[in-house]
Amino acid sequence: MRKHTIDTISDRRRQRLEQVLRRRQPNLTIVVENVWDPHNVSAILRSADAVGLQRVHLLYTIEKAPNLRRFGKQSSASAKKWLEFTFHDNTEKCFDGLREDGYSIYASHLSREAVSLHEIDFTKKTAIVLGNETRGVSDEACERADGIYLIPMMGMVESLNVSVAAAVSLYEALRQRKEAGFYDTPQLGEDAFRDKLTHWATL
């Protein structure tokens, strides 16, 4: 199959790619910490794409860093194809890098100091940390985060699956950003927009 370029894709395809790039949110990201189940990571990536994330941080300090090939098929319907990834094996360096880039870091964790998800201002440049299936976000990541939030749980069950927690958190960010008009004007700079469009055309 001949590979497409920006000059050979159909108008309809180009419009679709441009539409999605206009809605990308380069100032919202997630840090996936030691999540080992490929189904969970795939589901998280799907929600990340749906909410318009462009980059996902994969922080593996205990579990072995996963091979991206395990996360869903290489079809155009697969979320990972449209996302960029940064791998980390050190929490301090990961968070320092994010802070240098201007992100506030919020970890999803059940704890006394946590505020409710709905109190977080997701219109700021934000990185959301989601933790391992059993252990949750690590103590180190919680301590190094700028804040800890919890997803309100009104029932008898005391935890949510990590992919559900990711979706609920990301969709609260989407709700706030939609209200603030973040999906109506491109958030990517002109150069980044053009570079990504050129690259996406080949995918």
Add this chain to the structure above:
Amino acid sequence: MRKHTIDTISDRRRQRLEQVLRRRQPNLTIVVENVWDPHNVSAILRSADAVGLQRVHLLYTIEKAPNLRRFGKQSSASAKKWLEFTFHDNTEKCFDGLREDGYSIYASHLSREAVSLHEIDFTKKTAIVLGNETRGVSDEACERADGIYLIPMMGMVESLNVSVAAAVSLYEALRQRKEAGFYDTPQLGEDAFRDKLTHWATL
């Protein structure tokens, strides 16, 4: 093991059960239509309990109605233990019954007539319809619903897993209801509250 009753449970247990019952939302429910994967149903029930639902409607018109024993363990951590179920095999009868009880019925479906999730007023008495993994909500259920909503999708991927869609929808309902104070005053009537407390003590 001796079975506990309301007179033999610990004060701490009783307080926990009462806390959860005070937050139950008898005027919010979901209709799970032909969802066949037990993992998906389990995840939906977990979110339902977490948001404070008391009853779940299982509508199976094509897929065989599932055996509840398949939906998660019979441990106290399992959501299904704290929920009540109504089985249906006829969409019209199911929806007529809900309407007689005063529910407005909203189906989660990608379609031109759909409004955004965030435009729905979930402080009203609402039943949310979630459809089969592949086919989505059926045409019949969409036609018979009072409205159709969609979960905004800003990326390249064009659908969410049904358990993710359920969680995102239910948590939007929680957000609105929390803001409106629905979790601060008991929504269950006194008799229902006492009956359920007596029953839950034995679980």
